[in-house]
Amino acid sequence: xxxxxxxxxxxxxxxxxxxxxxxxxxxxxxxxxxxxxxxxxxxxxxxxxxxxxxxxxxxxxxxxxxxxxxxxxxxxxxxxxxxxxxxxxxxxxxxxxxxxxxxxxxxxxxxxxxxxxxxxxxxxxxxxxxxxxxxxxxxxxxxxxxxxxxxxxxxxxxxxxxxxxxxxxxxxxxxxxxxxxxxxxxxxxxxxxxxxxxxxxxxxxxxxxxx
Amino acid sequence: xxxxxxxxxxxxxxxxxxxxxxxxxxxxxxxxxxxxxxxxxxxxxxxxxxxxxxxxxxxxxxxxxxxxxxxxxxxxxxxxxxxxxxxxxxxxxxxxxxxxxxxxxxxxxxxxxxxxxxxxxxxxxxxxxxxxxxxxxxxxxxxxxxxxxxxxxxxxxxxxxxxxxxxxxxxxxxxxxxxxxxxxxxxxxxxxxxxxxxxxxxxxxxxxxxx
Numbered sequence: 001x002x003x004x005x006x007x008x009x010x011x012x013x014x015x016x017x018x019x020x021x022x023x024x025x026x027x028x029x030x031x032x033x034x035x036x037x038x039x040x041x042x043x044x045x046x047x048x049x050x051x052x053x054x055x056x057x058x059x060x061x062x063x064x065x066x067x068x069x070x071x072x073x074x075x076x077x078x079x080x081x082x083x084x085x086x087x088x089x090x091x092x093x094x095x096x097x098x099x100x101x102x103x104x105x106x107x108x109x110x111x112x113x114x115x116x117x118x119x120x121x122x123x124x125x126x127x128x129x130x131x132x133x134x135x136x137x138x139x140x141x142x143x144x145x146x147x148x149x150x151x152x153x154x155x156x157x158x159x160x161x162x163x164x165x166x167x168x169x170x171x172x173x174x175x176x177x178x179x180x181x182x183x184x185x186x187x188x189x190x191x192x193x194x195x196x197x198x199x200x201x202x203x204x205x206x207x208x209x210x211x
Numbered sequence: 212x213x214x215x216x217x218x219x220x221x222x223x224x225x226x227x228x229x230x231x232x233x234x235x236x237x238x239x240x241x242x243x244x245x246x247x248x249x250x251x252x253x254x255x256x257x258x259x260x261x262x263x264x265x266x267x268x269x270x271x272x273x274x275x276x277x278x279x280x281x282x283x284x285x286x287x288x289x290x291x292x293x294x295x296x297x298x299x300x301x302x303x304x305x306x307x308x309x310x311x312x313x314x315x316x317x318x319x320x321x322x323x324x325x326x327x328x329x330x331x332x333x334x335x336x337x338x339x340x341x342x343x344x345x346x347x348x349x350x351x352x353x354x355x356x357x358x359x360x361x362x363x364x365x366x367x368x369x370x371x372x373x374x375x376x377x378x379x380x381x382x383x384x385x386x387x388x389x390x391x392x393x394x395x396x397x398x399x400x401x402x403x404x405x406x407x408x409x410x411x412x413x414x415x416x417x418x419x420x421x422x
Contacts, residue, residue, distance in 0.1 A: 027262060027265065049244075049261075050264075054265050113328055117301050117328060120335065138410070179295065192348070198413075
């Protein structure tokens with residue numbers, strides 16, 4: 001996934017010559033805490049935040065150019081950068097949004113942290129049962145019921161807790177990948193449990209074929 | 212994971228009676244776009260953003276109470292809520308931070324979207340090779356080399372591309388879970404490929420045992 005696929009193309013910009021009052025009205029109307037400062041060719045020349053605007057208003061500054069950060073100090077990404085770079089930059093620099101540029105330094109969009117949260121969290125919201133469905137499709141000759149039975153056995157082995165196959169089924173239909181990772185104590189643990197289930201159903205399948 | 216585990220305990224608060232000028236200085240000094248408004252007992256009574264501060268300054272308003280949102284309009288979570296609730300709330304409401312309350316409605320911390328990005332993205336940054344290492348540990352009797360060989364075979368079957376086991380090894384050592392998910396087209400696809408590899412090594416292990 002590229003940065004351009006997660007960027008917001010609806011964004012506002014201001015010019016270095018705009019008055020701070022006008023810039024503040026623009027930010028308020030569009031509910032943006034930060035925005036790009038661009039020149040006539042839409043090229044990034046700076047960045048302002050609503051915190052610089054409050055200071056500017058208090059101190060009687062007049063122009064956007066009086067309060068903006070220069071381009072060199074602005075975290076930015078290229079539209080063809082991998083999306084994960086924008087995620088890492090946002091996490092590393094604690095910024096709420098990052099401008100996305102083309103080869104000529106023009107602003108094409110903005111990556112916002114809450115868009116990143118949406119993209120990242122959609123993965124966490126995948127139902128665990130979806131993964132099991134993919135597993136039964138892949139493992140030809142293993143039925144859903146056999147899979148639930150194996151899962152109940154593996155759960156008992158690993159946690160000591162007795163669970164019925166039908167309760168296991170209910171559980172994975174109601175829980176998400178994110179919850180499962182947190183419950184098992186991490187991605188690797190989740191995979192290990194999952195593989196243990198796979199190993200058991202495959203062993204049973206092989207044993208059945210031999211009879 | 213609970214909300215209290217991902218919240219930031221370093222946060223600033225303002226009082227309804229504080230002047231807007233003082234509140235703006237506080238927000239600027241601590242580089243916060245939003246903050247909780249609390250009463251004498253630290254109970255949440257409202258919320259302000261730097262965008263309401265700019266408007267307040269422009270319009271000559273005086274007190275925080277003149278520009279704050281009331282408690283009813285503030286997205287908030289309880290310290291014992293599951294962390295994923297905070298993630299979902301942040302994504303749903305497009306907010307940069309959410310106050311965390313105790314049973315008495317006191318503010319204990321703040322969950323910030325960039326902290327959420329950090330937490331969520333740490334999962335995406337797990338190296339794929341870590342998952343394979345967990346797999347070899349789980350599947351007693353399957354060596355790392357056998358696993359790489361099976362992975363190369365499965366890759367050729369699924370993508371048509373010939374890849375050497377040693378190149379496959381290099382690839383999983385350099386790539387992350389996030390990249391793998393994006394490359395395979397989703398979580399379920401990633402699991403299916405992973406299970407296909409598991410199935411092949413288990414089948415080979417069983418065949419070896421029979422000899």
